Amino acid sequence: MDPVLTLVVGITLLTVVGIAFGGTFMLRVVSGAQGANPLQKTMFRAGHAHAGVLVTLGLVVALLTQAAGVGPVWSAVGSILVLCAAIFVPAGFFLSVLGTDPQRPNGWIRSVWAGFAVLVLGLVVSGVAVIAAGVSGL
Numbered sequence: 001m002d003p004v005l006t007l008v009v010g011i012t013l014l015t016v017v018g019i020a021f022g023g024t025f026m027l028r029v030v031s032g033a034q035g036a037n038p039l040q041k042t043m044f045r046a047g048h049a050h051a052g053v054l055v056t057l058g059l060v061v062a063l064l065t066q067a068a069g070v071g072p073v074w075s076a077v078g079s080i081l082v083l084c085a086a087i088f089v090p091a092g093f094f095l096s097v098l099g100t101d102p103q104r105p106n107g108w109i110r111s112v113w114a115g116f117a118v119l120v121l122g123l124v125v126s127g128v129a130v131i132a133a134g135v136s137g138l
Contacts, residue, residue, distance in 0.1 A: 043093045058082040061079045068130045070132075081118050092111030
């Protein structure tokens with residue numbers, strides 16, 4: 001694996017500790033030990049779920065692009081974009097409902113949409129790169 005992508009994957013694996021710690025926060029919210037209104041509960045659930053899924057997807061993209069023989073630059077670009085989405089999307093869900101009793105998401109909700117745009121870009125880059133690697137192997 002390319003050294004840059006190896007570093008990114010290693011750092012990403014360490015972030016899973018943070019996601020696991022977020023799970024303890026979710027348990028407090030769901031059990032009622034941490035005060036949250038219905039909107040906050042929904043957004044916190046969405047943020048936590050998207051963090052876990054998108055980090056997993058980013059790691060899978062890194063492995064798949066390397067296994068397909070994609071060049072190191074394109075493999076890193078696609079993987080890093082997907083992993084950036086794993087930051088932007090959950091951040092938008094969590095930060096958009098901060099406060100004592102928000103009734104609707106604040107401006108941070110834009111981070112969710114930015115994250116989805118970055119995700120799509122990363123998946124397109126990675127998908128095209130894997131296809132190109134496959135075609136060149138024919």
